[in-house]
Amino acid sequence: MKDNVGDRKAKLAAHLKRSVLTLALEPGVDLDEAQLCQAFDVSRTPLREVFRELAGEGYLSLRVNRGARVSDLSHTTLRDFFLAAPMIYGAVMRLAALNASAQQIEALKLAQVDFREALRTGSASHRALANNHFHQITGEMAGNIYLLPSFNRLLIDHARIAMTFYRPQTQQMAKNLTEACQQHDAIIAAIETRDEVAATQLADDHWNLSRNQIELFVMPAALDMPMGELSRKTSA
Amino acid sequence: MKDNVGDRKAKLAAHLKRSVLTLALEPGVDLDEAQLCQAFDVSRTPLREVFRELAGEGYLSLRVNRGARVSDLSHTTLRDFFLAAPMIYGAVMRLAALNASAQQIEALKLAQVDFREALRTGSASHRALANNHFHQITGEMAGNIYLLPSFNRLLIDHARIAMTFYRPQTQQMAKNLTEACQQHDAIIAAIETRDEVAATQLADDHWNLSRNQIELFVMPAALDMPMGELSRKTSA
DNA sequence: GGTCGGTATTTTGTATACAATGTGTATTCT
DNA sequence: AGAATACACATTGTATACAAAATACCGACC
Numbered sequence: 001m002k003d004n005v006g007d008r009k010a011k012l013a014a015h016l017k018r019s020v021l022t023l024a025l026e027p028g029v030d031l032d033e034a035q036l037c038q039a040f041d042v043s044r045t046p047l048r049e050v051f052r053e054l055a056g057e058g059y060l061s062l063r064v065n066r067g068a069r070v071s072d073l074s075h076t077t078l079r080d081f082f083l084a085a086p087m088i089y090g091a092v093m094r095l096a097a098l099n100a101s102a103q104q105i106e107a108l109k110l111a112q113v114d115f116r117e118a119l120r121t122g123s124a125s126h127r128a129l130a131n132n133h134f135h136q137i138t139g140e141m142a143g144n145i146y147l148l149p150s151f152n153r154l155l156i157d158h159a160r161i162a163m164t165f166y167r168p169q170t171q172q173m174a175k176n177l178t179e180a181c182q183q184h185d186a187i188i189a190a191i192e193t194r195d196e197v198a199a200t201q202l203a204d205d206h207w208n209l210s211r212n213q214i215e216l217f218v219m220p221a222a223l224d225m226p227m228g229e230l231s232r233k234t235s236a
Numbered sequence: 237m238k239d240n241v242g243d244r245k246a247k248l249a250a251h252l253k254r255s256v257l258t259l260a261l262e263p264g265v266d267l268d269e270a271q272l273c274q275a276f277d278v279s280r281t282p283l284r285e286v287f288r289e290l291a292g293e294g295y296l297s298l299r300v301n302r303g304a305r306v307s308d309l310s311h312t313t314l315r316d317f318f319l320a321a322p323m324i325y326g327a328v329m330r331l332a333a334l335n336a337s338a339q340q341i342e343a344l345k346l347a348q349v350d351f352r353e354a355l356r357t358g359s360a361s362h363r364a365l366a367n368n369h370f371h372q373i374t375g376e377m378a379g380n381i382y383l384l385p386s387f388n389r390l391l392i393d394h395a396r397i398a399m400t401f402y403r404p405q406t407q408q409m410a411k412n413l414t415e416a417c418q419q420h421d422a423i424i425a426a427i428e429t430r431d432e433v434a435a436t437q438l439a440d441d442h443w444n445l446s447r448n449q450i451e452l453f454v455m456p457a458a459l460d461m462p463m464g465e466l467s468r469k470t471s472a
Numbered sequence: 473g474g475t476c477g478g479t480a481t482t483t484t485g486t487a488t489a490c491a492a493t494g495t496g497t498a499t500t501c502t
Numbered sequence: 503a504g505a506a507t508a509c510a511c512a513t514t515g516t517a518t519a520c521a522a523a524a525t526a527c528c529g530a531c532c
C-alpha cells in the first residue's frame with residue numbers, strides 16, 4: 001500500500017476536498033500544517049502547494065502569515081450563491097446536453113447508481129459526495145473552460161449547504177430527495193437524447209427543488225404563525 | 237527602491253499577469269524558473285507559489301514534471317469564450333449597477349480616464365490593460381464570489397484577443413474603438429444611477445461591438461467575393 | 473543514413489534548515 | 503488590579519541542498 005510522494009499529495013488533496021465538502025472540516029477552521037504533514041507523510045513544500053491549489057479552486061482561503069483555513073460560508077456568500085446558481089447551472093446543463101460524449105454519459109449513469117445507493121443506505125456525507133460527483137460530471141460534459149471555474153465553486157458550496165439536509169428530518173424533505181433522484185434520471189435521458197431544451201428546463205426544476213429543500217431547513221416549521229411577520233424577506 | 241521579498245513576489249505576479257494579458261508572453265510559451273528567480277531576486281519556492289496562484293486564476297497552466305507555460309488560446313477555447321461571455325458579462329454588469337459603492341464608481345471613472353488617454357496616445361498594450369482594468373472594476377462592483385472566477389478568466393482572454401485589434405487597421409476598427417469608449421461612459425452613468433436594465437443592455441451592446449471588432453480581424457476584408465462560398469459558418 | 477539505447481545535463485520536485493512574523497505569557501509599573 | 507511591554511514559543515515564509523524526472527547528446531548497431 002506504499003506509494004510515492006505524488007500519490008500521497010493527491011491523497012491529501014482528495015482528503016481535504018472531501019472533508020470540506022462534507023463539513024468534516026467546517027467553514028472557517030484553521031488547518032495545521034505540521035499535523036497534516038505528518039498525517040500524510042509529505043514535507044511542507046508540497047503540502048503548501050496543495051493548499052494554494054485548493055485555495056484557487058475555492059476550498060480554502062489563505063491569509064498571509066496566518067495560514068490556511070476552510071473557506072467561509074457566510075450569510076453574504078449564501079446570497080451570492082442563490083443569485084448565481086440558476087444561471088450557471090442552466091448554462092452548464094444545456095451545454096452538457098449538446099456536447100456529452102458517450103463515455104461521459106456512461107460515467108454519469110454510474111454516478112447516478114452510486115447516488116441512488118447512497119440515498120438508500122448511505123450516510124449524509126456519502127449522499128452529498130455522490131450528488132457532487134454527478135454534477136461535476138455534467139460540468140465536464142459542458143466542457144466550457146470559462147464556465148467551469150464558477151460552476152465548480154458553486155458545487156463546493158452546494159455540497160456544503162446540502163449536507164444540512166441530506167439527513168432528512170421531515171416527510172417532505174425525504175420526499176424531495178427521491179424526487180431529486182428522479183430528476184437525475186430525467187437529466188441523463190435529456191442529455192442522452194441531446195435535448196437541450198429539456199436539459200435546461202430540468203436544470204431549473206432541479207435547482208428549484210434544491211432551493212426548496214434548503215428553505216425547508218433554514219425556515220423549519222413555519223410554526224403555523226397566525227400573522228405574516230415571519231415572511232421570507234426578513235432575514236435578508 | 238529596495239523592498240522585501242513579499243513585494244518582489246507581488247511585482248513578479250503583476251509582471252507575469254501584464255505580460256500574459258498583453259501577449260508579451262505568448263500563449264503556450266514555457267516559463268523559465270531559473271531566469272525569473274534571478275530577474276526578480278526570489279528563490280524558487282515563492283516563485284513556484286506564484287506560478288500555482290496564477291495557474292489557478294487561468295493565466296498559466298502547470299504540467300507535472302514539465303514546468304509552467306502560458307495558458308493556451310486555441311480554436312476551441314475561442315468557441316467557449318463566445319458562448320460564455322455574453323451571459324457572464326451581462327450578469328456582472330447588472331449586479332455592478334445594483335451594488336457599486338461610491339468609492340468603486342470613483343475608481344471606475346479613473347480607469348475610464350486612463351482608457352481614454354490610452355486610446356489617444358497609448359500603445360496597444362496600454363489600451364488592452366486599461367480596458368482590462370475598467371472591466372475588472374465592474375467585476376469587483378458585482379462582488380459575487382461565484383461569478384468572479386469565470387468573469388476574471390474571461391477578462392484574461394478578452395484582453396489577449398483584444399490585443400490583436402487595439403492596433404486598428406481600418407477606418408471601421410478605429411471607429412469601433414471610440415464607440416467602445418463612449419459605451420464605457422454610458423456604463424458608468426448606468427451604474428451611477430443604479431439603472432440595472434440599462435447596464436444589462438449596455439453589457440450586451442458592448443459585447444456585440446467587441447465581437448464585431450474581433451470578427452473584423454479574424455475575417456479581414458471579405459475580399460468582395462462574388463459568390464457566397466466564404467460564408468461565416470465554414471470555419472466552425 | 474537512420475534508429476535505437478544509454479549516458480550526461482538540465483530541469484523539476486521535495487526535504488529541511490533558517491529567518492521572520494505572529495501569539496501567548498509573565499512581569500513590571502502605574 | 504489592570505495595562506503595557508518585553509520575552510519566549512509557535513507558526514509561517516524563504517532559501518538552499520538534494521532527489522527524481524525529463525531532455526539532450528552521443529555512439530553503436532541495423
